[in-house]
Amino acid sequence: MxxxxxxxxxxxxxxxxxxxxxxxxxxTASDIRRWAIAVHFPEPPPAQYLDPEAEAQGRLVAPLDLDVFAWGxxxxxxxxxxxxxxxxxxxxxxxxxxxxxxxxxxxxxxxxxxxxxxxxxxxxxxxxxxxxxxxxxxxxxxxxxxxxxxxxxxxxxxxxxxxxxxxxxxxxxxx
Missing domain, CATH: 3.10.129 (Thiol Ester Dehydrase; Chain A)
Incomplete structure (x- = not known):
């Protein structure tokens, strides 16, 4: 070495x-939505990241590449x-x-x-x-x-x- x-x-x-x-x-769910929208732009993000029902039922998960420190x-x-x-x-x-x-x-x-x-x-x-x-x-x-x-x-x-x-x-x- x-x-x-x-x-x-x-x-x-x-x-x-x-x-x-x-x-x-x-x-937050908003962090997940914003990240998915940003990384898929100009295409729409996968619906699973925008689904209010998934959020309400506790099934909403973030994209694997979500950077939780993007906003500090x-x-x-x-x-x-x-x-x-x-x-x-x-x-x-x-x-x-x-x-x-x-x-x-x-x-x-x-x-x-x-x-x-x-x-x-x-x-x-x-x-x-x-x-x-x-x-x-x-x-x-x-x-x-x-x-x-x-x-x-x-x-x-x-x-x-x-x-x-x-x-x-x-x-x-x-x-």
Whole structure:
């Protein structure tokens, strides 16, 4: 993992520690309708997301891709360990500073891909969603631009009952 020397021991110790957490406002039927209308525009959304009978009977569920944080978070939960960092490093993907560790001096970045694993637990009106983001792993590589650090992140979404709704994964490439 440290063959290029980008991942220091203090960084390696961060793997698996939550560094970003947020809690949503309660989801409303209106949030579900607006999201469905927006993502299907200019086509009409599937009727199931507009059905007032489903809402009245408690059967209304959100589209899988609903982003409950699109309109902001009710609150974010800092780690209490944050340190100041060069804004350029943060702009290109540094997150170690949220856990009190200086990020590597890699002032460029790329999005390396994303995926989402859905659990089958659906978001419904009234749900409050909490997220926690962790660094899953670091991977060092040499590319045409030189030494690169690939950071795999995972954000777990859970509802107020503690059920996991989904896990969103993303890779960031810094160089």
């Amino acid at each position: 440290t063959e290029l020397g980008l991942v220091r021991p203090d960084m390696a110790a961060l793997v698996g520690q939550p560094y970003g957490a947020a809690v949503s406002y309660p989801v 978070a009710a609150r974010t939960e800092p780690t209490g360990r944050e340190i100041a960092v060069d804004p350029v490093l943060e702009m290109y993907g540094a997150m170690e500073h949220h856990l009190g560790v200086a990020p590597p001096d890699l002032p460029h970045g790329l999005h390396g891909g994303a995926s989402v694993d859905y659990t089958g637990v659906r978001i419904r009106p009234g749900d409050v969603i909490a997220t926690a983001t962790v660094i899953e792993r670091y991977l060092e590589k040499t590319g045409r631009v030189g030494a690169m650090l690939i950071t795999d992140l995972a954000t777990t979404w859970t509802n107020q009952a503690g059920e996991t709704v989904k896990v969103a994964r993303m890779s960031q490439i810094r160089y």
